Amino acid sequence: MAEFLQLFVNGLAVGCIYGLVALGFVLIYKAGEVVNFAQGELVMLGAFVAFTFVVQFGLNYWVGLALAMVTMAIFGGLLDMIVVRRIIGQPQFSTVMLTIGIGVVMRSAAAMVWGPETRSLPTPFDAATFRFGGVVLSAVYLSILATTALLGLILFGFFRFSRVGTAMQAASQNQLAAYCMGIPVKRMLSGVWALSAAVATIAGVLLAPINLIDTNLGAVGLKAFAAAVIGGFGSIPGAVLGGILIGLIDLFSGVYLPQGFKDIASYIVLLVVLVVCPQGLFGAVGRKKV
Amino acid sequence: MGNLMEVRNIETYYGPTMAIRGASFDVPQGEIVTILGANGAGKTTILKTISGIMDPQKGSVSYQGREIQKMDPDRVVGLGISLVPEGRELFPFLSVRDNLKVGAYTRRDHAAVASDIERIFEYFPSLRERAGRPAGMLSGGEQQMVAIGRALMARPKMILLDEPSLGLSPKLVKEIFEIIVRINRENGTTIVLVEQNANVALQVAHRGYILELGRIVMADTGAALLQKDDVREFYLGIKDQGVRGVRRWKKRKTWR
Numbered sequence: 001m002a003e004f005l006q007l008f009v010n011g012l013a014v015g016c017i018y019g020l021v022a023l024g025f026v027l028i029y030k031a032g033e034v035v036n037f038a039q040g041e042l043v044m045l046g047a048f049v050a051f052t053f054v055v056q057f058g059l060n061y062w063v064g065l066a067l068a069m070v071t072m073a074i075f076g077g078l079l080d081m082i083v084v085r086r087i088i089g090q091p092q093f094s095t096v097m098l099t100i101g102i103g104v105v106m107r108s109a110a111a112m113v114w115g116p117e118t119r120s121l122p123t124p125f126d127a128a129t130f131r132f133g134g135v136v137l138s139a140v141y142l143s144i145l146a147t148t149a150l151l152g153l154i155l156f157g158f159f160r161f162s163r164v165g166t167a168m169q170a171a172s173q174n175q176l177a178a179y180c181m182g183i184p185v186k187r188m189l190s191g192v193w194a195l196s197a198a199v200a201t202i203a204g205v206l207l208a209p210i211n212l213i214d215t216n217l218g219a220v221g222l223k224a225f226a227a228a229v230i231g232g233f234g235s236i237p238g239a240v241l242g243g244i245l246i247g248l249i250d251l252f253s254g255v256y257l258p259q260g261f262k263d264i265a266s267y268i269v270l271l272v273v274l275v276v277c278p279q280g281l282f283g284a285v286g287r288k289k290v
Numbered sequence: 291m292g293n294l295m296e297v298r299n300i301e302t303y304y305g306p307t308m309a310i311r312g313a314s315f316d317v318p319q320g321e322i323v324t325i326l327g328a329n330g331a332g333k334t335t336i337l338k339t340i341s342g343i344m345d346p347q348k349g350s351v352s353y354q355g356r357e358i359q360k361m362d363p364d365r366v367v368g369l370g371i372s373l374v375p376e377g378r379e380l381f382p383f384l385s386v387r388d389n390l391k392v393g394a395y396t397r398r399d400h401a402a403v404a405s406d407i408e409r410i411f412e413y414f415p416s417l418r419e420r421a422g423r424p425a426g427m428l429s430g431g432e433q434q435m436v437a438i439g440r441a442l443m444a445r446p447k448m449i450l451l452d453e454p455s456l457g458l459s460p461k462l463v464k465e466i467f468e469i470i471v472r473i474n475r476e477n478g479t480t481i482v483l484v485e486q487n488a489n490v491a492l493q494v495a496h497r498g499y500i501l502e503l504g505r506i507v508m509a510d511t512g513a514a515l516l517q518k519d520d521v522r523e524f525y526l527g528i529k530d531q532g533v534r535g536v537r538r539w540k541k542r543k544t545w546r
């Protein structure tokens with residue numbers, strides 16, 4: 001039982017990270033109808049940038065994290081303004097090709113800047129563990145859970161109560177009407193890219209103590225994509241729950257199922273979900289008008 | 291009073307299709323002006339051109355003496371022109387209250403926004419109890435009220451209304467038109483009302499224009515248009531009895 005609980009918390013934590021990355025997918029998709037296949041690479045780049053601030057520049061962990069988020073937010077915003085915006089209105093296929101291409105470029109650029117070695121990012125929680133009865137929980141995993149919960153609350157508050165958050169929602173629900181209300185829709189879209197890059201950075205930093213940082217960190221994007229699809233690709237809570245589901249499946253299939261199942265179990269679940277309810281488990285009610 | 295807006299010889303295209311073929315008209319300050327026309331005449335396109343969603347290839351739209359035909363919609367709304375688009379175009383997953391708040395996006399005086407929302411609820415009392423509901427769940431009439439309220443939230447000098455009566459019951463149409471008249475009277479807001487429903491529109495309008503295939507073919511006061519035979523026959527569906535012999539050779543509209 002203790003072991004099960006421990007595994008559960010670990011799976012939950014990894015799932016939260018998938019969920020955060022999936023949330024980035026969903027934010028961008030809802031705002032601009034673009035599926036950003038470079039979302040995983042934003043996670044990777046965010047982790048490297050945080051590594052540079054914290055390890056290479058020797059800054060305080062929290063300062064480094066904040067700086068990395070700001071840097072990546074600017075990067076995400078510029079990516080939209082300079083590259084992605086130009087293909088809005090083109091067939092969906094070209095946006096897919098474009099974002100996949102952006103991902104490849106980011107991976108190569110990261111290899112040039114930071115080299116092929118695997119890096120680690122020391123966190124303030126590294127060694128600490130907590131004991132609850134027979135269950136040993138490492139502070140790293142707990143910090144992931146706490147961060148996700150906090151971030152979820154902040155994002156909820158932002159979209160629900162702030163003027164800009166409401167305007168972002170409006171722009172994603174009816175772009176033309178938003179434009180007619182005087183909302184600078186293009187700037188909102190860039191803002192969503194910035195937000196989603198900042199969230200990806202947090203995901204990357206959370207992932208660092210579990211996965212270490214190298215140029216393949218972006219592979220997490222694939223798991224997150226599955227999570228977003230399971231969540232209905234349009235619902236933010238759905239994305240996080242989808243991520244948690246995938247995280248738990250990953251972990252338990254690795255422990256309780258024969259060798260090799262770990263890598264495919266989550267995709268099997270994805271296929272089953274798609275067959276059973278094609279809208280995803282939390283599919284948005286009502287179709288959006290384009 | 292002078293003209294708030296003057297539209298001169300605008301030509302607007304959808305790709306190669308010319309939808310507006312040199313239309314000109316005036317909108318006097320403080321009046322309700324209606325543009326009538328059958329489906330496909332180009333009414334929506336005219337409003338899109340004024341509000342900046344589309345740019346005309348030729349001609350000008352001057353508003354308060356300033357040419358606005360090349361401006362983007364977010365600038366135009368800042369100048370005091372609000373559009374109530376065809377088919378409402380609400381933000382379906384935002385609450386009614388948030389839809390109204392988004393309407394006030396261009397305003398700086400955030401404190402006054404709450405009292406303006408109250409004023410909208412006064413105009414449309416049935417919206418008050420729906421304030422927290424997603425706008426997409428409302429009935430057609432209530433959605434039209436939200437769309438009008440949302441436009442009012444920008445405190446516009448001029449409102450462009452695109453077929454507000456479309457798909458509504460006669461009772462709701464009456465209710466909404468009463469509010470339109472009230473807005474015009476109480477605040478002096480200028481109103482451009484585009485309609486297929488000529489009867490209701492002409493009853494409230496000070497002035498009317500008739501649009502056919504992208505051209506203005508007739509202009510007069512609302513009352514005079516209501517009396518014209520052609521308008522009565524082709525837009526109001528009233529056939530005058532007793533002039534049958536005359537009507538036979540008058541079948542073609544006189545402005546052709």
Ligand SMILES: Nc1ncnc2c1ncn2[C@@H]1O[C@H](COP(=O)(O)OP(=O)(O)O)[C@@H](O)[C@H]1O
Pocket residue numbers: 304307309327328329330331332333334335336
């Ligand atoms: N998106 C579009 N693409 C091409 N042609 C259009 C489009 N929208 C409208 N039109 C054409 O422009 C003309 C005017 O349309 P519209 O302004 O919508 O008319 P109305 O609002 O009076 O019904 C019509 O002939 C219509 O076929």
Ligand SMILES: [Mg+2]
Pocket residue numbers: 333334335376453
């Ligand atoms: Mg129309």
